[in-house]
Amino acid sequence: MVEIKVHEDRCHGCGNCVVACPVNARNSPNAWGGKGPEEDDVVIKVVNGVVKVVNEDLCEACLTCELACPVDAIEVRP
Numbered sequence: 001m002v003e004i005k006v007h008e009d010r011c012h013g014c015g016n017c018v019v020a021c022p023v024n025a026r027n028s029p030n031a032w033g034g035k036g037p038e039e040d041d042v043v044i045k046v047v048n049g050v051v052k053v054v055n056e057d058l059c060e061a062c063l064t065c066e067l068a069c070p071v072d073a074i075e076v077r078p
Protein backbone atom coordinates (compact mmCIF):
# COMPACT_ATOMS: atom_id res chain seq x y z
CA MET A 1 0.00 0.00 0.00
CA VAL A 2 1.48 3.33 -1.09
CA GLU A 3 1.66 6.11 1.44
CA ILE A 4 1.86 9.77 0.39
CA LYS A 5 3.01 12.22 3.01
CA VAL A 6 2.69 15.98 2.58
CA HIS A 7 4.73 18.35 4.73
CA GLU A 8 2.16 21.12 4.93
CA ASP A 9 4.62 23.47 6.62
CA ARG A 10 6.79 23.38 3.47
CA CYS A 11 4.17 23.14 0.70
CA HIS A 12 3.39 26.50 -0.91
CA GLY A 13 0.73 25.15 -3.24
CA CYS A 14 2.59 25.72 -6.52
CA GLY A 15 0.88 22.68 -8.06
CA ASN A 16 4.01 21.33 -9.77
CA CYS A 17 3.39 17.87 -8.35
CA VAL A 18 -0.27 17.99 -9.36
CA VAL A 19 0.45 18.67 -13.03
CA ALA A 20 3.46 16.30 -13.10
CA CYS A 21 1.58 13.27 -11.73
CA PRO A 22 0.88 10.90 -14.65
CA VAL A 23 -2.25 9.48 -13.03
CA ASN A 24 -3.65 12.99 -12.65
CA ALA A 25 -2.79 13.71 -16.28
CA ARG A 26 -4.55 10.55 -17.45
CA ASN A 27 -7.67 11.12 -15.39
CA SER A 28 -8.00 14.88 -15.63
CA PRO A 29 -7.80 16.98 -18.80
CA ASN A 30 -7.53 20.03 -16.54
CA ALA A 31 -4.42 18.69 -14.80
CA TRP A 32 -2.40 18.40 -17.97
CA GLY A 33 -3.64 21.78 -19.15
CA GLY A 34 -1.67 23.23 -16.25
CA LYS A 35 -4.87 24.17 -14.44
CA GLY A 36 -6.08 22.80 -11.14
CA PRO A 37 -7.90 19.50 -11.64
CA GLU A 38 -11.57 19.55 -10.71
CA GLU A 39 -12.23 15.87 -11.16
CA ASP A 40 -12.28 13.64 -8.11
CA ASP A 41 -10.37 10.70 -9.60
CA VAL A 42 -7.00 12.41 -9.23
CA VAL A 43 -4.37 11.41 -6.67
CA ILE A 44 -3.36 14.87 -5.45
CA LYS A 45 -4.68 18.40 -5.83
CA VAL A 46 -4.16 21.81 -4.31
CA VAL A 47 -6.87 22.87 -1.88
CA ASN A 48 -6.65 26.24 -0.13
CA GLY A 49 -3.01 26.70 -1.05
CA VAL A 50 -1.76 23.31 0.12
CA VAL A 51 -1.54 20.02 -1.72
CA LYS A 52 -4.01 17.39 -0.49
CA VAL A 53 -4.04 13.66 -1.11
CA VAL A 54 -7.46 12.82 -2.55
CA ASN A 55 -7.07 9.23 -3.74
CA GLU A 56 -4.01 7.56 -2.32
CA ASP A 57 -5.14 4.19 -3.70
CA LEU A 58 -4.73 5.48 -7.29
CA CYS A 59 -1.04 6.34 -6.75
CA GLU A 60 1.37 4.24 -8.81
CA ALA A 61 4.43 5.17 -6.73
CA CYS A 62 6.34 6.56 -9.72
CA LEU A 63 7.86 9.29 -7.48
CA THR A 64 7.41 11.96 -10.17
CA CYS A 65 5.73 14.27 -7.66
CA GLU A 66 8.74 14.08 -5.36
CA LEU A 67 11.05 15.06 -8.21
CA ALA A 68 8.74 17.90 -9.26
CA CYS A 69 8.55 19.51 -5.83
CA PRO A 70 11.04 22.35 -5.37
CA VAL A 71 10.85 22.24 -1.56
CA ASP A 72 10.69 18.50 -0.77
CA ALA A 73 7.20 18.83 0.61
CA ILE A 74 5.80 15.57 -0.77
CA GLU A 75 7.09 12.09 -0.01
CA VAL A 76 5.91 8.77 -1.41
CA ARG A 77 6.57 5.51 0.36
CA PRO A 78 5.91 2.57 -1.94
Ligand code: SF4
Residues within 6 Å of the ligand: 004, 020, 021, 022, 023, 024, 043, 044, 058, 059, 060, 061, 062, 063, 064, 065, 066, 076
Ligand atom coordinates in the same frame (compact mmCIF):
# COMPACT_ATOMS: atom_id res chain seq x y z
S1 SF4 B 1 4.07 8.89 -6.97
FE1 SF4 B 1 1.82 8.79 -7.06
S2 SF4 B 1 1.11 10.88 -6.59
FE2 SF4 B 1 3.30 10.98 -7.12
S3 SF4 B 1 3.37 11.43 -9.32
FE3 SF4 B 1 3.47 9.20 -9.13
S4 SF4 B 1 1.36 8.47 -9.23
FE4 SF4 B 1 1.29 10.68 -8.84
Ligand code: SF4
Residues within 6 Å of the ligand: 010, 011, 012, 013, 014, 015, 016, 017, 018, 046, 050, 051, 068, 069, 070, 071, 072, 073, 074
Ligand atom coordinates in the same frame (compact mmCIF):
# COMPACT_ATOMS: atom_id res chain seq x y z
S1 SF4 C 1 4.06 19.49 -2.61
FE1 SF4 C 1 5.67 20.72 -3.57
S2 SF4 C 1 5.24 20.66 -5.79
FE2 SF4 C 1 3.39 20.01 -4.70
S3 SF4 C 1 2.16 21.90 -4.47
FE3 SF4 C 1 3.38 21.64 -2.59
S4 SF4 C 1 5.26 22.82 -2.96
FE4 SF4 C 1 4.29 22.51 -4.97
